[in-house]
Amino acid sequence: MSGHSKWSTIKRKKAKIDAQRGKIFTKISKEIIIAARNGGPDPVGNMRLKAAIEKAKAANIPNENIQRAIQKGVGGGEGANFEEFTYEGYGPGGVAILLYVATDNRNRTAGEVRHILSKHGGNLGETGCVSWIFKEKGVIIVDRLEANISEDDLMLAALEAGAEDVKAEEDSFEITTAPEYFENVRSALAEQGIPIADAEITMVPQTTVKLQGEEAEKMVRMIDLLEDNDDVQAVYTNFEMEG
Known part of the structure; x- marks a missing residue:
């Protein structure tokens, strides 16, 4: 959730991988498809693909699934027409939120992200508002x-x-x-x-915002829901848990 307690965040995510393996498979497969589409099928010359394959192996995604995703990206078949972009916004207490999204329906994704943020005390912002x-x-x-x-x-x-x-x-x-x-x-x-x-x-x-109590709970819930969204590939925030 922040650059502060990175390892505790990773352990939390690893537990989540075990609990939601199917959803994680889908997101990593999407990353492999996009990486192969943009940079070719050879991980030696495509660092993004190499990183995605290593992530897939760490999540115990079968090799045949990895190869299928690579071929889908290179061949441009059905399911390979993902559009990539970022959302920027704010959470409770002014926490910065940066989302990496890959979707085949921008309107659907925008509506879902906006709903999650507004329901938990956040909002979308203009491009460049927090990426710095x-x-x-x-x-x-x-x-x-x-x-x-x-x-x-x-x-x-x-x-x-x-x-x-x-x-x-x-x-x-x-x-x-x-x-x-x-x-x-x-x-x-x-x-x-x-x-x-x-x-x-x-x-x-580069800077963090500390939250506690109800604000911190809202922020954790918001991050969970954003990470659960099929179109959100990565969630970055400068949220730090107080205490």
């Missing part, structure tokens, strides 16, 4: 319990591979990279046998 708050970054999470490595050694390994920063949280290490160095850093850590709990190129907020 976020920066595209590679984020790699190492679980402290699984990784038998000191903070200094991990920092040395990550920085040598091109990482920008390593932040120690209570139960994890959060490594930040520029998008172009993301794959270098991930590969270097994997080669050294450092277990990676999660790795993705994401939008990281």
Whole structure:
């Protein structure tokens, strides 16, 4: 939900994957279709496709499903006519919301997103109203319990591979990279046998807004509903839970 407690957010999402596997399959398959359509079927020369395939494998999507989605994207068959765009808006307490959407019906998606936001104390904004708050970054999470490595050694390994920063949280290490160095850093850590709990190129907020009580509950519910929407591929906010 924010760049602050990234690992707790990821663990929450992983639990959600288990609970809603079919919906997750659909979203990742859509990402593979779009990546293959825009950049070709070879993941070696198509980093977006490579990342989508790795995400699919992490979610235990069968290989034949992955290949089918790639072929659908390349062949431009039925179900490959998705349009990509972003929505920007606000949640309770002025929290910034950035949504990445892929849909075959823009009017339907706009209505559904607007309804979710307005029902939970939020609203859509103009293009550019909150996107400036976020920066595209590679984020790699190492679980402290699984990784038998000191903070200094991990920092040395990550920085040598091109990482920008390593932040120690209570139960994890959060490594930040520029998008172009993301794959270098991930590969270097994997080669050294450092277990990676999660790795993705994401939008990281430069400032956060803390909420508590009813506002925080509304925000969590809003994020859940947005993530559940079939057309919303990614939800980024600068929401931070107070306390």
